[in-house]
Amino acid sequence: MSDSNVIADPHRVLGLPQNASAEEIRVRYLELVKEFPPERDADRFREIRAAYEAAKDPLVIARVLLRPPDDDPPEWSSVIQEQKKHAPNLSVDFLLSLGNRDDVRQPNTSGKTL
Amino acid sequence: MAKNKQQKARAQQARKQRRNEKQKKKQQQASKRVSVGVRIKERLAKQVPEAWAGENLSDAAVFDEAAFQTLEADLQSQVTNIRESLQLVCKLKGSDAAARVAGIPRSSPLSEWRLLVRGLTSWLENDFSAAKEIWNRLDPQRRPGRIATAMIAAALPDLEDLTLAGVRSNSVQSNSVAFSADQATVESARPAESALPAESEAAAEPESVDASLLTDTSLLTNAGVKNRLDTSLLQSARLLRRVRIDRVAIRMALTGATIPEEDSDLLIGPAKMKWLRSFSNDFESTEPQLVSALHRTALLRAFHQSYTDLFSAATGFFKGPDHDRQNELLSFFYYNGSDERSEQSRHFLNYVDMYLKSTQRISEPLRQALISECCHMRAAQLISEESERPFYMRFDEGQNDREIERLLRKSIAAFPDNRKAFQTYTEWLKEKLDDSDAKAAAEREPLIENLAGVMKKWSESRPDDVEPRLWLVEYLLENGELEQAQPFIEWLRVARQDDAKIRALPWKWQLLNTMQLCRRKSSLEQVPEKLQCIESEWPAWLSKDWLAYLHAAFQLRSGNTTEYEQQRTMICEQKKRVRDCPRDACMMLAAAQEMSVSPADLKPLRAVVDTAVRNVKKISTEDLLDLGEFYWDLHRIQVIYPAYRMHGSKFGRELKSRVNSVAKKIREWLPRPAFRHSLLWASEYRFWPENNDSAFPKCLELPSFTDPLIAAVRINSIPEGRNSKGLSEISRPLTLLRNALETELDPYYRSWFASLVEKTDQRLAAMPEKMFGFGRMVAEMAKSMGFSLDDLDFDDDDDDDDDEVCNCPSCVAERAEEARQRLEQNVAEDIIEPRF
Known part of the structure; x- marks a missing residue:
């Protein structure tokens, strides 16, 4: 990810929602630095x-977000190819349902097993 | 001939029909694929965890509230941690998730969930082998083990070829959802090769199941995984594979993107929009990032085409990013630069006053920063538009000013840390003050008070910024508010010791304080000591000439006329100056007024100066230059005596005419300090221009001059304001001045040059590319009549896209930077090879 992209969307780099608080940003940054120290992965x-510095200063992000769109319209295929890198959502319900069995019955609350 | 024509028309018709059919077929194919999306969506909606008969109660408690309530408190707490951990792991926060379940003891019936979470983290990072290693220890009959089996099976290379007959069935009964129809359709959308990494053992897999392998239920072998599968797990694994590994959504998006547009010049048409809406509906829950990226692409493609109706449809159908969910900002940019000003304003107001005011999708500081920057951006745009309008078209200046002020105030209130907003605000007010040079004090005072208010707010909001404090000190000292100025002076002294003028501020404060003491007779006794103190701290870069006059004025103020006369005589002897020559008279009057000499004693001093003004033409050039030198010193320390306003410019204008008269001998005059200092004084007033014309003496524009002081005179003569004409002509002096920063020995000039360079750089960066003079007037008039200069077609070669020039602050700054680089390049060439 280029520096300008990092500054444009630092929250994504940090894995945080757009409405993350300053404290959440700091905690997440410390976690990531622990996970990716410079000697292990300098680029990361x-x-x-860069994402942390940008996310810390809302004005920097605001100025990037308020830039008018680029001169060229994006191409569908390149946008879709780029999206291949991002995993789709996995909901907890879907995850837990993977273990379902066909013999579904309401749980028996009287004993240790149903 | 007619027959040929008919044949041609028929052939054309047939071709068109074939093309339409082809297009229709493609669209039908696309919509058929969307139906796969619908089925996947429906299938996912049915995927909810359900406990089976005899399931471990603590496992069921992870998703079943009734089961949860039956658990003991410590188990409930562990289940809560597991729930939170699963939420975190699904958001790809593996380390947080692992930490959440780390406290579950090995002896706990829930310890299997801890292993599941660990393996999940690896699986979600596509490290299937690590996941297998961790999950292999799970009980295959319990829910964590079954989840693990389904997830590992989802990655089997031959999953789609597996049938229920080929796997060992553990199911008690088969009430499975008919999946085969879905499968057939989904498979048709899949590429021939699998997206999964092929495992070597898969290739060696026997066609029929070996009996010896049936006992193998290890997750580490493909056979073991298959042996664990039952109907339900197989279906779950296939669904997981489609959604998560094969990424059906990506393939469908790639197909959908090939839907032909209705017209060749369309970037996005109604058919593509219809497809995308349907696609979004199906995949928004599983592929939110992909859907959001496609929406953004659709919006930007609609933005780049000139069909307002299609753009409007796109902004209605598709959601923008979190900071502009309703696409109001994008719409503002769309209409920016067009003639539809009402639309532009409407979208801006909708964005700032409605969307940003209430949105919770972004953090509070970012929301405020966006409001601040939006208002700042809009204000800067209005200021730029205003300055580009010729004077005869400024009918609604007052209304625009109010709007600019409202926006800038709002910008600062929303985000008080916005330095650029303060800079724009104060520069704009300074420009207004500069424009109102000739206006009455009644018009200037509110502007100055407003400026002081903004500077004060700036200094409070940004405690480290020097600029507002520097301005406030000058303002407060000029208004005699010495007490209020003192903390700022102290702060500046500590903060900026490299600036000679700032270093001299404590001295100036003492000087003004001494002058204030002279107002009361009871305080006069303190003055001699204060004058001594002033003398000891007198800045090295400033002539001490005036100090003797301050002493003389003090004697006059104290009523010691004899001592006063002795002092005047001594000054004239020491300085070899004729008493009451213009410099002597003005220095005395200045000192006397500042030291509160009584009106009766001032009268004769005024009379001498007034006589000199009346006979200004008779004053020798040397005397005028001497006077100019003194006035430059007063300007350097910003201590201007009241009567100066009555006669300063009269001497100055005469000096200007003398400079022009010595044009031919300019090289002889230039080395003389008094001449150079007088020029610097004149530059403070831009050489007193008449009718907005440049008054800068032509003789000082010779390119062969390499004197940085003359370069400073040139730059200092440019009027305030970002759109000054002179800015386009300063490339050479600016480079000279920049070079002199390293070599200048005088500390005052070194600091002053640096601040001139910095200020000019900022102004250059804000300078729009524009025309001046007649060309501009013609262009403005043409614009006001509804057509552009390009329409007039003066020059066939000049048909570039000037009418598309964007005037947003960032584009303007970019163009200014390019302009600055061009100027610098010209200068560099000029210095290497001077043009005479």
């Missing part, structure tokens, strides 16, 4: 650091 560390 630089990216995390």
Whole structure:
């Protein structure tokens, strides 16, 4: 991810929602730095650091977000290819339902097993 | 001939029909694929965890509230941790998730969930082998083990070929949802090769199941995984594979993106929009990022085409990013630069006053920063538009000013840390003040008070910024508010010791304080000591000439006329100056007024100066230059005596005419300090221009001058304001001045040059590309009549896209930077090879 992209969407780099608080940003940054120290992955560390610096200053993000769109319209195929990198959502309900069996019955609350 | 024509028309008709049919077929195919999306969506909606008969109660408690209530408190707490951990792991926060379940003891009936979470983290990072290693220890009959089995099976290369007959059935009964129809359709959308990494053992897998392998239920072998599968697990694994591994959504998006547009010049048409709406509906829950990216793409493609109706439809159908969910900002940019100003304003107001005011999708600081920057951006745009309008078209200046002020105030209130907003605000007010040079004090005072208010707010909001404090000190000292100025002076002294003028501020404060003491007779006794103190701290870069006059004025103020006369005589002897020459008279009057000499004693001093003004033409050039030198010193320390306003410009204008008269001998005059200092004084007033014309002496524009002081005179003569004409002509002096920053020995000039360079750089960065003079007037008039200069077609070669020039602050700044680089390049060439 280029530096300008990092600054444009630092929250994504940090894995945080757009409405994350300053404290959440700081905690997440410390976690990521622990996970990706510079000696292990210098590029990733630089990216995390840039994202943290940008996310800390709302004005920097605001100025990036308020830029008018680029001169060229994006191409569908390149946008879709880029999206391949991002995993789809996995809901907890879907995850737990993977273990379902066909013999469904309401749980028996009287004993240790149903 | 007619027959040929008919044949041609028929052939054309047939071709068109074939094309339409082809297009229709493609669209039908696309909509058929969307139906796969619908089925997947429906299938996912049915995927809810359900306990089976005899399921471990603590396992069921993870998703079943009734089961949860039956657990003991410590188990309930562990289940809560598991629930939170699963939420975190699904958001790809593996380390947080693992920490949440780390406290579950090995002896707990819930310890299997801890292993599940650990393996999930690896699986979600596509590290299937690590996941297998961790999950292999799970009980295959319990829910965590079954989840693990389904997830590992989802990654089997031959999953789609497996049938229920081929796997060992553990199911008690088969009430499975008919999946085969879905499967057939989904498979048709899949590419031939699997997206999964092929495992070597898969290739060696026997066609029929070996009996010896049936006992193998290890997750580490494909056979073991298959042996664990039952109907339900197989279906779950297939669904997981479609959604998560094969990414049906991605394939469908790629197909949908090939839907042909209705017209060749369309970037997005109604058919593509219809497809995308349907696609979004099906995949919004599983692929929110993909859907959001496609929406953004659709919006931007609609933005880049000139069909307002299609753009409007796109902004209605598709959601924008979190900071502009309703696409009001995008719409503002869409109409920016067009003639539809009402639409532009409407979208801006909708964005700032409605969307940003209430949205919770972004953090509070970002929301405020966006409001601040939006208002700042709009205000800067209005200021730029206003300055580009010729004077004869400024009918609604007052209304625009109110709007600009409202926006800038709002910007600062929303985000007080916005330095650029303060800079724009104060520069704009300074420009207004500069424009109102000739206006009455009644018009200037509210502007100055407003400026002081903004500077004060700036200094409070940004405690580290020097600029507002510097301005406030000058303002407060000029208004005699010494007490209020003192903390700012102290702060500046500590903060900026490299600036000679700032370093001299404590001295200036002492000077003004001494002058204030002279107002009361009871305080006069303190003055001699204060004058001594002033003398000891007198800045090295400033002539001490005036100090003797301050002493003389003090004697006059104290009523010691004899001592006063002795002092005047001594000054004239020491300085070899004729008494009551213009410099002597003005220095005395200045000192006397500042030291509160009585009106009766001032009268003769005024009379001498007034006589000099009346006979200004008779004053020798040397005397005028001497006077100019003194006035430059007063301007450097910003201590201007009241009577100066009555006669300063009269001497100045005469000096200007003398400079022009010595044009031919300019090289002889330039080395003389008094001449150079007088020029600097004149530059403070831009050489007193008449009728907005440049008054800068032509003789000082020779490119062969390499004196940085003359370069400073040139730059200092440019009027305030970002759109000044002179800015386009300063490339050479600016470079000279920049070079002199390293070599200048005088500390005052070194600091002053640096601040001039910095200020000019900022102004250059804000300078729009524009025309001046007649060309501009013609262009403005043409614009006001509804057509552009390009329409007039003066020059066939000049048909570029000037009418598309964007005037948003960032584009303006970018163009200014390019302009600055061009100027610098010209200068560099000029210095290497001077043009005479």
